[in-house]
Amino acid sequence: xxxxxPAKILSLVDNPAHGAxxxxxxxxxxxxxxxxxxxxIAPGDWVLIHVGFALxxxxxxxxxxxxxxxxxxxxxxxxxQEVRGYxxxxxxxxxxxxxxx
Amino acid sequence: xxxxxEFRDTELILxxxxxxxxxADPARHYRLxxxxxxxxxxxxxxxxxxxxxxxxxxxxxxxxxxxxLPMGRIDDGLAIAAGNDLIFTAFGDMMRVPGTxxxxxxxxxxxxxxxxxxxxxxxxxxARANPSRHVMFFAIGFETTAPSTALTLxxxxxxxxxxxxxxxxxxxxxxxxxxxxxxxxxxxxxxIGPGHVSTVIGCRVYEWIARHEGKPIVVSGFEPLDVLxxxxxxxxxxxxxxxxxxNQYRRxxxxxxxxxxxxxxxxxxxxxxxxxxxxxxxxxxxxxxLNDTYGDWDAERLFNVPGIRVTDPKAAQCGEVxxxxxxxxxxxxxxxxxxxxxxxxxxxxxxxxxxxAYYQYEHRKSQLVxxxx
Numbered sequence: 452x453x454x455x456x457p458a459k460i461l462s463l464v465d466n467p468a469h470g471a472x473x474x475x476x477x478x479x480x481x482x483x484x485x486x487x488x489x490x491x492i493a494p495g496d497w498v499l500i501h502v503g504f505a506l507x508x509x510x511x512x513x514x515x516x517x518x519x520x521x522x523x524x525x526x527x528x529x530x531x532q533e534v535r536g537y538x539x540x541x542x543x544x545x546x547x548x549x550x551x552x
Numbered sequence: 553x554x555x556x557x558e559f560r561d562t563e564l565i566l567x568x569x570x571x572x573x574x575x576a577d578p579a580r581h582y583r584l585x586x587x588x589x590x591x592x593x594x595x596x597x598x599x600x601x602x603x604x605x606x607x608x609x610x611x612x613x614x615x616x617x618x619x620x621l622p623m624g625r626i627d628d629g630l631a632i633a634a635g636n637d638l639i640f641t642a643f644g645d646m647m648r649v650p651g652t653x654x655x656x657x658x659x660x661x662x663x664x665x666x667x668x669x670x671x672x673x674x675x676x677x678x679a680r681a682n683p684s685r686h687v688m689f690f691a692i693g694f695e696t697t698a699p700s701t702a703l704t705l706x707x708x709x710x711x712x713x714x715x716x717x718x719x720x721x722x723x724x725x726x727x728x729x730x731x732x733x734x735x736x737x738x739x740x741x742x743x744i745g746p747g748h749v750s751t752v753i754g755c756r757v758y759e760w761i762a763r764h765e766g767k768p769i770v771v772s773g774f775e776p777l778d779v780l781x782x783x784x785x786x787x788x789x790x791x792x793x794x795x796x797x798x799n800q801y802r803r804x805x806x807x808x809x810x811x812x813x814x815x816x817x818x819x820x821x822x823x824x825x826x827x828x829x830x831x832x833x834x835x836x837x838x839x840x841x842l843n844d845t846y847g848d849w850d851a852e853r854l855f856n857v858p859g860i861r862v863t864d865p866k867a868a869q870c871g872e873v874x875x876x877x878x879x880x881x882x883x884x885x886x887x888x889x890x891x892x893x894x895x896x897x898x899x900x901x902x903x904x905x906x907x908x909a910y911y912q913y914e915h916r917k918s919q920l921v922x923x924x925x
Binding site: 453455483485486487488489499501502503504506507509510513516520523524525526532533534536537538 | 589590593594597598616617643644645668669670671672673674677693696697699700703747748751752774775803804805806810811812813816903904
């Protein structure tokens with residue numbers, strides 16, 4: 452929950468979702484960017500994500516530092532799991548629920 | 553050295569460590585509190601204590617959300633779920649935190665509908681997909697996660713989703729720092745300020761700590777060099793007899809914080825007059841509740857809340873460890889009855905809890921038997 456996960460913006464999704472497709476540690480997901488929109492967000496930008504919401508825009512080099520930091524703390528797997536956990540739509544939700552033991 | 557392979561700036565780290573030794577007055581004892589649990593984890597992981605002289609003591613602060621949540625709130629949340637046959641959703645961090653009758657995960661094993669979510673937005677999606685069931689999100693965290701809960705509630709209201717509610721346990725960091733400074737058994741000389749919380753609340757909100765309490769506070773990043781540089785900045789201030797707020801983590805933290813995030817929090821939440829913190833007791837105006845506009849999505853208004861209050865197990869000394877009065881290994885249960893595999897107290901659950909961090913990196917190291925060559 453307290454992980455700050457760096458993600459690269461791939462494309463913006465139309466309102467009202469205030470979403471963006473991002474790629475993070477090899478996983479593509481939609482996250483909410485409404486809290487960083489005032490800073491101006493475009494594809495190629497990097498953001499730090501907390502629980503599915505971008506909270507700050509960062510430089511690419513700082514994003515890579517943060518990725519290295521997650522790896523050093525042994526939290527890359529937790530980050531991948533978290534990002535994979537953000538599900539997209541009802542079909543994905545159903546698949547996720549079907550996988551519950 | 554634990555970070556040689558992982559960070560390019562090993563040379564700089566060592567030079568900064570030497571600078572700290574030069575700056576620290578050998579006649580003084582320095583008590584620096586790192587407020588944030590993320591820093592606690594990093595300090596143990598990278599063995600940063602080994603790079604500090606023995607008269608600089610790092611005290612672990614209250615900034616681990618699952619650690620400071622009183623057990624009664626977990627019991628309350630699980631009781632609401634059981635009494636109303638609803639879907640209980642929470643972050644993975646919460647799942648193994650012990651309640652009186654077991655953790656959320658153990659309740660799931662006994663048949664409760666408990667689901668892990670990674671974002672509050674996903675709890676709302678579960679509500680959309682299950683219109684005949686009620687979905688409650690057990691919200692925890694400081695100002696880093698509170699804006700996401702607020703935005704999710706705004707979306708629920710805009711879409712008119714009525715089978716969704718939030719059981720709100722969001723807390724705010726400033727009153728906790730104030731409580732620490734007011735506590736007679738805690739003498740802290742300076743603070744290593746939280747990184748990601750400050751992304752939201754900015755740095756200006758700490759000015760009273762410097763101005764009125766006379767304590768330096770440096771908002772810090774999480775890499776070894778960040779933490780050490782923050783210690784240098786603190787020592788420089790103390791050497792000059794100054795106390796001010798400085799921002800070492802400028803590459804991520806803006807001085808003014810994130811205005812959009814503060815705005816959505818102000819639109820959705822109201823301050824509780826008081827809230828209980830594990831180990832620290834009741835702290836006034838230290839937590840958030842949903843305001844009247846969002847009353848229809850407030851689990852505490854929709855359902856009967858038992859209001860369970862539980863004292864921590866007598867032998868566990870979580871409170872003393874949380875306040876930095878005891879080191880993790882000084883607790884009677886540490887490493888014997890209380891381990892990360894079988895936690896008695898919340899500090900042993902989260903990797904940001906002082907006990908789990910100490911256990912993972914220091915305790916195991918001390919248990920290794922060296923084999924003679």
